[in-house]
Amino acid sequence: MGIVERKIRQKEEVRSSILKAAWQLVEKEGWQALSMRKIAEAIEYSAPVIYDHFQNKEAILLEFTKEGFRILNDRLDKAKSQFTDPPRQMEAMAYAYWHFAFENQEYYQLMYGLGMPSCEMVQEISELTTFTELIMSCLKDMIKISNNQQADPYLKFRTFWSMIHGLISINMMGKGNSINELNTMVLNDFLKGFIAGIKA
Amino acid sequence: MGIVERKIRQKEEVRSSILKAAWQLVEKEGWQALSMRKIAEAIEYSAPVIYDHFQNKEAILLEFTKEGFRILNDRLDKAKSQFTDPPRQMEAMAYAYWHFAFENQEYYQLMYGLGMPSCEMVQEISELTTFTELIMSCLKDMIKISNNQQADPYLKFRTFWSMIHGLISINMMGKGNSINELNTMVLNDFLKGFIAGIKA
DNA sequence: CTATATTTCCTAACAGCGTTAGCAAAGTTA
DNA sequence: TAACTTTGCTAACGCTGTTAGGAAATATAG
Numbered sequence: 001m002g003i004v005e006r007k008i009r010q011k012e013e014v015r016s017s018i019l020k021a022a023w024q025l026v027e028k029e030g031w032q033a034l035s036m037r038k039i040a041e042a043i044e045y046s047a048p049v050i051y052d053h054f055q056n057k058e059a060i061l062l063e064f065t066k067e068g069f070r071i072l073n074d075r076l077d078k079a080k081s082q083f084t085d086p087p088r089q090m091e092a093m094a095y096a097y098w099h100f101a102f103e104n105q106e107y108y109q110l111m112y113g114l115g116m117p118s119c120e121m122v123q124e125i126s127e128l129t130t131f132t133e134l135i136m137s138c139l140k141d142m143i144k145i146s147n148n149q150q151a152d153p154y155l156k157f158r159t160f161w162s163m164i165h166g167l168i169s170i171n172m173m174g175k176g177n178s179i180n181e182l183n184t185m186v187l188n189d190f191l192k193g194f195i196a197g198i199k200a
Numbered sequence: 201m202g203i204v205e206r207k208i209r210q211k212e213e214v215r216s217s218i219l220k221a222a223w224q225l226v227e228k229e230g231w232q233a234l235s236m237r238k239i240a241e242a243i244e245y246s247a248p249v250i251y252d253h254f255q256n257k258e259a260i261l262l263e264f265t266k267e268g269f270r271i272l273n274d275r276l277d278k279a280k281s282q283f284t285d286p287p288r289q290m291e292a293m294a295y296a297y298w299h300f301a302f303e304n305q306e307y308y309q310l311m312y313g314l315g316m317p318s319c320e321m322v323q324e325i326s327e328l329t330t331f332t333e334l335i336m337s338c339l340k341d342m343i344k345i346s347n348n349q350q351a352d353p354y355l356k357f358r359t360f361w362s363m364i365h366g367l368i369s370i371n372m373m374g375k376g377n378s379i380n381e382l383n384t385m386v387l388n389d390f391l392k393g394f395i396a397g398i399k400a
Numbered sequence: 401c402t403a404t405a406t407t408t409c410c411t412a413a414c415a416g417c418g419t420t421a422g423c424a425a426a427g428t429t430a
Numbered sequence: 431t432a433a434c435t436t437t438g439c440t441a442a443c444g445c446t447g448t449t450a451g452g453a454a455a456t457a458t459a460g
Contacts, residue, residue: 007436036418046439048420057418113373158370158386163359166366170358173313186358193397197389207407236447246410248449257447 015053017043022060026106031061061110062124068107069127075100076134086141087195093135094164094191101168109172112165135160142198151198163190215253217243222260226306231261261310262324268307269327275300276334286341287395293335294364294391301368309372312365335360339398346399356398363390 021042025034036057040047054060079096080089101108139153139160167190171183221242225234236257240247254260279296280289301308339353339360367390371383 035416037416047418048440049438051419052437112369152385155382155385155389158367158382159363159389162366162370162386163363163390164366165370166362166364167358169312169369170362170365182355182358185352185355186362189355189397190359190363193393197393235445237445247447248411249409251448252408 011053014043014045014049018050018053019060019063023064026064026110031106031110064107065111066125066127068104068111069125069131071104071107072097072100072111073127073130073134076131080134080138086138086145087199089138090142090160090195091191093138094160094187097164098168098187101172105172108168112169132157139198142195146199148198148200156194156198160194163194211253214243214245214249218250218253219260219263223264226264226310231306231310264307265311266325266327268304268311269325269331271304271307272297272300272311273327273330273334276331280334280338286338286345287399289338290335290342290360290395291391293338294360294387297364298368298387301372305372308368312369332357342395342398348398348400351398356394360394363394 018039022034022039025038025042034057036047036050039050039060043049050060054063075096076093079092083089083092136153136157139156143149143151143153143156164187167183167186218239222234222239225238225242234257236247236250239250239260243249250260254263275296276293279292283289283292336353336357339356343349343351343353343356364387367383367386
């Protein structure tokens with residue numbers, strides 16, 4: 001009897017319709033305007049139904065945060081695979097990260113809590129591990145072929161991550177848009193120094 | 201007739217009691233738990249009275265954001281004045297910034313909207329100009345005595361600001377606390393490269 | 401000193417929020 | 431057909447920021 005299967009399928013459908021509706025709302029009005037009641041209206045159910053699929057609103061946001069990191073990891077992976085030279089891989093990943101942030105501002109803001117969450121939830125995001133390893137493996141390769149064998153890859157990773165995130169978030173804080181010339185120069189300026197600092 | 205003066209004085213007193221009460225609440229429960237009704241209760245007035253002194257809740261937050269930048273500017277100024285050598289001044293300001301952020305997390309989170317505001321309000325914060333000039337003047341001095349005369353001080357400023365803010369915000373995102381050894385090393389690692397990059 | 405005008409400040413309300421309780425209807429199983 | 435389970439609703443609780451309207455206190459003028 002495939003009844004139970006059908007039920008599971010239907011339940012899954014509602015669940016994904018919640019996520020779909022939520023995301024459309026986020027895209028249209030920003031994630032701060034997202035409300036359970038609006039989602040309910042969009043999926044043509046009453047609000048309490050959402051709680052049969054997600055524990056609370058934060059759980060929905062967490063889902064998007066994870067999705068964001070999955071997309072980011074994917075972009076980084078693609079960028080990296082286009083080169084074999086570690087420094088070039090690093091550079092490519094930096095640009096990929098940068099473009100991801102500005103092409104997916106809603107995701108980025110959710111991921112980094114430019115509007116509130118992600119303080120306790122950080123540890124629940126397993127995707128962060130993948131992210132860290134993706135970049136650190138490249139850094140290890142860079143150190144391996146450098147004259148600076150005792151460099152700490154984790155330290156370099158934190159430096160890299162901090163810089164690129166800081167650059168993005170200070171930009172988003174301002175006019176919100178603009179991936180302009182200055183910013184590209186700032187990124188280049190940093191990358192040059194960063195990569196040189198590992199080589200030597 | 202000093203009546204009008206007294207009235208102004210009294211009004212000013214209520215205004216500052218609002219700010220004082222609000223800040224106590226922020227310190228005790230975090231700024232996300234701040235509400236107009238709680239402020240009203242603390243100052244022993246009804247909620248609508250607050251609107252005689254501030255246009256809305258955001259205006260109160262903006263007040264704190266500005267106050268935060270004033271404190272930060274003060275710290276930077278003090279740090280800078282302890283040295284005459286521009287690179288040392290730069291270093292001192294970096295540490296001052298860093299310590300300010302962790303000793304005044306509530307302020308920092310408000311200032312940089314780690315919890316939401318400051319997207320349109322950025323342009324209303326005149327204190328940002330002072331901040332920018334404080335650091336840029338030092339960078340200009342550094343460039344003046346360097347072998348790299350054509351370096352762009354604004355570009356360097358953005359690099360500096362991005363890095364240090366990124367470092368702080370990624371840290372606050374995590375465990376929230378901890379000004380630990382690793383972070384000091386990351387900061388040192390960056391500063392070394394940054395200062396060297398300007399000199400040469 | 402009284403009467404008018406103004407300021408102060410409250411209660412009540414609006415419209416929204418996340419979330420929970422409880423019940424009615426629909427669907428499933430025996 | 432009867433009993434049980436699931437589904438999904440309405441209504442409500444306790445919050446939120448903010449506004450309208452009126453009562454009471456205060457200040458001004460005659």
